[in-house]
Amino acid sequence: MAARALMFQGTGSSVGKSVLVAGIARALTRRGLRVRPFKPQNMSNNAAVTADGGEIGRAQALQARACGAALSVDMNPVLLKPQGMTGSQLVVRGRMRGQVRAKDFQSFKRGLMPEVLDSFHALADQADIVLVEGAGSASEVNLRADDIANMGFAQAADVNVVLVGDIDRGGVIASLVGTQAVVADADARRIKGFIVNRMRGDPSLFDAGMAAIARMTGWRPVGLVPFLDRVRDLPAEDAADLHPGSQTGTQGxxxxxxxxxxxxxxxxxxxxxxxxxxxxxxxxxxxxxxxxxxxxxxxxxxxxxxxxxxxxxxxxxxxxxxxxxxxxxxxxxxxxxxxxxxxxxxxxxxxxxxxxxxxxxxxxxxxxxxxxxxxxxxxxxxxxxxxxxxxxxxxxxxxxxxxxxxxxxxxxxxxxxxxxxxxxxxxxxxxxxxxxxxxxxxxxxxxxARSHGHNHDATVDAALDALADHLETHLDIDSLLELARPVSRQREIDATLSR
Structure with a gap:
């Protein structure tokens, strides 16, 4: 049976995509599915070493852990590691390819799409379902022409998209509906469902909001996810998740x-x-x-x-x-x-x-x-x-x-x-x-000082289990499986021939 794939894109950066994919990966793995995480392009200085001597983003390492899979460079084929305000170290399929300036990268990243698709299909060959995480915002239409991270990948790989919005930031209705308004019609048709993340307080207070988004977009409401404090036990993805001035504990x-x-x-x-x-x-x-x-x-x-x-x-x-x-x-x-x-x-x-x-x-x-x-x-x-x-x-x-x-x-x-x-x-x-x-x-x-001897790995695994339980309660996991499409290689052939 052919593997299926589903992509999770966000209305913006740090809306919780990485954590949601990790939790869904653990939930589906517990259902007996072979799950693999995939992020076409990532930007982070928090990286992990793979068994074959490469490196991938730390978020994909956590997602791999959630589904009990060994780390592979194919899980994050393009990794940018910022080294200043304008440039980054470029890592492709786990290996450093040199330094790139942000402006230059926009012009040649499309040439990396064949390698991105090769990695995607390598994962699909060993999975029942591949969970794909986008990067940044799906509505960055100024970057769409050469995109390999969001809608550009979704079109090339022929995968459906679920859009994630963060209600804790405010304006989640506008950000979700507005995404449909600004992206190209073909890209908008890729989006089949939506998730509203990080709800605080009584979830029923946003019932009308979920209905309004579904009515205005035609997308399937997959779930409203309440804020989960146990997520703090999971490693942060990048420096944007750090909180300077924060303090753990008060004594010792x-x-x-x-x-x-x-x-x-x-x-x-x-x-x-x-x-x-x-x-x-x-x-x-x-x-x-x-x-x-x-x-x-x-x-x-x-x-x-x-x-x-x-x-x-x-x-x-x-x-x-x-x-x-x-x-x-x-x-x-x-x-x-x-x-x-x-x-x-x-x-x-x-x-x-x-x-x-x-x-x-x-x-x-x-x-x-x-x-x-x-x-x-x-x-x-x-x-x-x-x-x-x-x-x-x-x-x-x-x-x-x-x-x-x-x-x-x-x-x-x-x-x-x-x-x-x-x-x-x-x-x-x-x-x-x-x-x-x-x-x-x-x-x-x-x-x-004396350590209390806790097992940190066990703490992370317990948090992943708690997250999976949470998402089983608040997301329609069966709907996500319905929205996942079989992985097709025809788009890869068409995309290669068109270049």
């Missing part, structure tokens, strides 16, 4: 994280934030780092850029004062690079070729060159010998006396990271280090 171990503009893979923080005895504060720009026990410098998509911002904010002064007072610092990936003596970019990977001074808290130096390391890793935290697992995702080599004398981890005979002579400054390239309960407990013990 104090952790401060400066919110830098190119922050990446910040889900490294989630296991700490969910510890009962931890107070984690995301410090916004314009504020000093508060008194704390630990400062964490997370990953960065543009390390030199973020280091410059850190200095502009005066956070370098705050961090040095924190260390002099006996505080601890943990740098992960780009944060590790910042902690060293220097960062050299001789090939101009992040911009103009240059060498900049680091914070000088670790006696190591970084050179940004060579291919990107994308690898799942296992090993031991040193000196405790506690087992660890995680992944590496970085460009550059970091080495020096602190790495030679006091590495932080042993990755099967390959040593990673560094520890200062005082034992209070730590750096590592390993993302996901703190997700494992044993490793996290060992790190907290160094700070005189």
């Amino acid at each position: 171990l104090r952790i401060a994280v400066p919110c830098l503009p190119m922050i990446a893979n910040f889900d490294d923080l989630d296991p700490l934030a969910s510890e009962d005895g931890v107070c984690l504060t995301m410090v916004p720009r314009g504020q000093v780092l508060p008194p704390c026990d630990l400062v964490i410098l997370p990953g960065a998509k543009a390390t030199i850029t973020d280091l410059a911002v850190l200095r502009d904010e005066g956070w370098d002064i705050d961090i040095h004062a924190h260390v002099r007072r006996g505080g601890h610092v943990l740098g992960i990936c780009g944060g590790y690079q910042m902690l060293g003596r220097s960062i050299a970019d001789p090939m101009g990977i992040e911009g103009a070729a240059c060498t900049v001074d680091g914070l000088g808290l670790l006696d190591v130096a970084t050179v940004l060159e060579g291919s990107k390391r994308l690898e799942e890793v296992t090993g031991r935290l040193l000196p405790e010998g506690v087992g660890l697992r995680g992944y590496e995702m970085h460009i550059g080599r970091t080495a020096g006396p602190d790495n030679d004398a006091r590495p932080l981890t042993d990755l099967g005979g390959r040593y990673d990271g560094a520890v200062s002579p005082s034992g209070r400054v730590w750096g590592t390239y390993v993302h996901g280090l703190l997700a494992d309960g044993g490793t996290r407990a060992a790190v907290l013990a160094r700070l005189g």
Whole structure:
């Protein structure tokens, strides 16, 4: 039997598409279907490593987890990782293809459609249903001509669309009905149903609203989804979902994280934030780092850029004062690079070729060159010998006396990271280090704190189950299955011949 597919597009960014697809994927998987997630084009600095050594957006990794599928580069064939206001690193089918400016990307992205369709059909070959997530807004008619992320893909792949609106923002009737008004007639006919997401309060108060949208558009009302607090236990998709100034907990171990503009893979923080005895504060720009026990410098998509911002904010002064007072610092990936003596970019990977001074808290130096390391890793935290697992995702080599004398981890005979002579400054390239309960407990013990030993993976899975239960209650899942079309390869042939 041919696989089916259904696409979920939004009236705008951050309307909850990623979470809805994850929940629907878990619900359909529990019904015994082989489900695969797919996003033609994504823009995010939060990425995950696949088993075959590629990378995809973190949201698709969560969706794959929801349906119990191994991560594949085909789940997100085009990934843009912003490195500034105008440019991004381009990743195609898991591999870096170079840097692109936003304006230039618009002109050649249509040429990526054959690879996008190849990935889509590769997933369809192993699935009963493929759940496709759009990007941004379906109504971006100014970008429609070369689109591969929303209606351009829907037409090329011959899939139906369900449109998602966010009532929590206000104006959801106008945003849904207005989408039908502004898109081309052929695109409007692709939309077969709609979902209103994040309702707060009594859902019956919007019964008339759902009826009005259905009457004005002719689309099937698939459901009104109330706000679900358990979604907070799921990893955020990108930096837009962060809340600078937010704080978890009110007492216990104090952790401060400066919110830098190119922050990446910040889900490294989630296991700490969910510890009962931890107070984690995301410090916004314009504020000093508060008194704390630990400062964490997370990953960065543009390390030199973020280091410059850190200095502009005066956070370098705050961090040095924190260390002099006996505080601890943990740098992960780009944060590790910042902690060293220097960062050299001789090939101009992040911009103009240059060498900049680091914070000088670790006696190591970084050179940004060579291919990107994308690898799942296992090993031991040193000196405790506690087992660890995680992944590496970085460009550059970091080495020096602190790495030679006091590495932080042993990755099967390959040593990673560094520890200062005082034992209070730590750096590592390993993302996901703190997700494992044993490793996290060992790190907290160094700070005189005790982990409550919760299993972070189990917390995420429980949240996915709760989300699936929620959507089974508030969405017409059977209607979604009816709206899903069999996957056809004829459109792929036609689209290729037309170029």
